[in-house]
Amino acid sequence: MKIVIIDYGAGNVKSVQFALERLGYEAICSSDATVIKSADKVIFPGVGEAKSAMEEIKKFGLDKVIPKLKQPVLGVCLGMQLMCRFSEENNTECLNIFPLDVLKFDEQNKVPQIGWNVINNLKGDLFEGIKEDEYVYYVHSYYIPKNDFAIAMTDYGIQYSGAIQKDNFYACQFHPEKSSSVGEQILRNFINLS
Amino acid sequence: MLTKRIIPCLDIKNGRTVKGVNFVGLRDAGDPVELADRYSKEGADELVFLDITATKERRKTLVEMVEKVARKVNIPFTVGGGISSIEDVNILLRAGADKISINSSAVKNPQLINDLANKFGSQCVVLAVDAKLIEGVWKVFLVGGRVETELNLFDWVKEGVERGAGEILFTSMNNDGTKNGFANDALRKLSKIVNVPIIASGGAGTVQHFIDTFKDGKSDAALAASVFHFKEIEIVDLKTELAKQGIKVRM
Numbered sequence: 001m002k003i004v005i006i007d008y009g010a011g012n013v014k015s016v017q018f019a020l021e022r023l024g025y026e027a028i029c030s031s032d033a034t035v036i037k038s039a040d041k042v043i044f045p046g047v048g049e050a051k052s053a054m055e056e057i058k059k060f061g062l063d064k065v066i067p068k069l070k071q072p073v074l075g076v077c078l079g080m081q082l083m084c085r086f087s088e089e090n091n092t093e094c095l096n097i098f099p100l101d102v103l104k105f106d107e108q109n110k111v112p113q114i115g116w117n118v119i120n121n122l123k124g125d126l127f128e129g130i131k132e133d134e135y136v137y138y139v140h141s142y143y144i145p146k147n148d149f150a151i152a153m154t155d156y157g158i159q160y161s162g163a164i165q166k167d168n169f170y171a172c173q174f175h176p177e178k179s180s181s182v183g184e185q186i187l188r189n190f191i192n193l194s
Numbered sequence: 195m196l197t198k199r200i201i202p203c204l205d206i207k208n209g210r211t212v213k214g215v216n217f218v219g220l221r222d223a224g225d226p227v228e229l230a231d232r233y234s235k236e237g238a239d240e241l242v243f244l245d246i247t248a249t250k251e252r253r254k255t256l257v258e259m260v261e262k263v264a265r266k267v268n269i270p271f272t273v274g275g276g277i278s279s280i281e282d283v284n285i286l287l288r289a290g291a292d293k294i295s296i297n298s299s300a301v302k303n304p305q306l307i308n309d310l311a312n313k314f315g316s317q318c319v320v321l322a323v324d325a326k327l328i329e330g331v332w333k334v335f336l337v338g339g340r341v342e343t344e345l346n347l348f349d350w351v352k353e354g355v356e357r358g359a360g361e362i363l364f365t366s367m368n369n370d371g372t373k374n375g376f377a378n379d380a381l382r383k384l385s386k387i388v389n390v391p392i393i394a395s396g397g398a399g400t401v402q403h404f405i406d407t408f409k410d411g412k413s414d415a416a417l418a419a420s421v422f423h424f425k426e427i428e429i430v431d432l433k434t435e436l437a438k439q440g441i442k443v444r445m
Contacts, residue, residue: 115196
């Protein structure tokens with residue numbers, strides 16, 4: 001099993017790598033298109049700001065590579081948002097894997113949302129063995145509204161997409177690598193996807 | 195619904211956890227990686243590491259510790275202490291820290307908050323503020339509470355959030371180490387004037403103090419050190435009691 005974490009200089013690559021290590025999997029961090037394409041599983045993490053992250057991705061030519069990947073890909077947090085069409089964060093054009101827009105939370109709740117919230121309306125293999133309303137860790141100011149690709153929902157004043165999926169592309173807004181045993185199970189499920 | 199967070203804080207000196215009273219009189223409280231692991235298993239929602247090492251080897255020791263913690267624990271953690279540049283933050287985030295906190299360096303150079311928020315996103319920039327109530331005015335202190343400034347707590351926090359801080363860690367120096375409860379009046383006011391999460395720090399002594407700061411102080415998270423390090427309060431008991439009181443927590 002070859003797992004590659006896309007390292008474009010703006011991601012929390014080590015956190016994801018260590019989380020996989022705790023599960024007994026070795027992962028390679030790389031920005032090299034050939035290495036990424038040859039992986040069995042690709043993880044696309046992200047912490048930071050959309051515009052500068054997209055610039056980094058383009059610098060490595062990965063904006064042409066990521067949307068064409070055929071193996072299972074898991075976007076995390078900013079990685080998920082960058083897989084969408086557009087982000088309100090500095091009006092950024094993203095990778096357009098999902099035909100969705102990323103919006104800023106309005107000020108009815110505190111922004112960013114930081115902390116543990118529940119996921120429900122779970123669908124598909126990524127959440128195998130995960131009960132409804134388990135807690136996962138979120139840190140974000142932007143969100144993807146409810147849509148047809150949603151495989152998990154979360155409530156923060158509004159119902160929004162905790163996770164989405166389209167074909168081989170999976171993405172979660174929360175951080176599985178920081179979500180205790182629940183997150184570990186989700187990562188394990190991703191690694192076990194065929 | 196988002197839960198209230200319980201955050202054990204580990205003050206780090208030369209790679210060891212230490213704990214003082216009112217910022218002075220340090221006691222050894224163990225290996226930070228072991229403690230972090232223990233807390234994550236006991237149900238802590240997050241961890242904060244504040245490095246107070248003052249040697250030249252400081253940064254190297256801290257980065258090594260951050261990496262060890264990231265390897266071991268499966269919950270998020272914040273690192274603070276002596277961070278004063280984009281490069282400092284980059285190294286710590288890449289070593290596995292989830293958020294960083296800045297304090298004195300932000301007062302000396304407020305633009306740092308903007309720069310960090312633009313580069314890494316507000317969500318990983320925690321503005322830590324130590325303040326003391328003096329003759330009815332909350333004054334900001336620097337360098338671990340040793341240097342008084344002319345800044346008013348509320349003005350500074352407001353400015354910090356406008357510049358891009360994503361979270362406020364407010365330590366009341368009047369309460370810190372006293373075990374008499376959190377500074378809930380000031381905390382409640384902070385929650386009113388800014389719309390980012392507020393972490394209450396300083397004064398935790400009993401379970402009731404946590405209940406009070408969530409209910410009365412409107413805090414989003416509560417941070418404490420010695421009550422956890424010296425096992426005066428078990429996190430699981432604390433959370434059970436909070437849940438009983440109708441406060442939403444992750445169990």
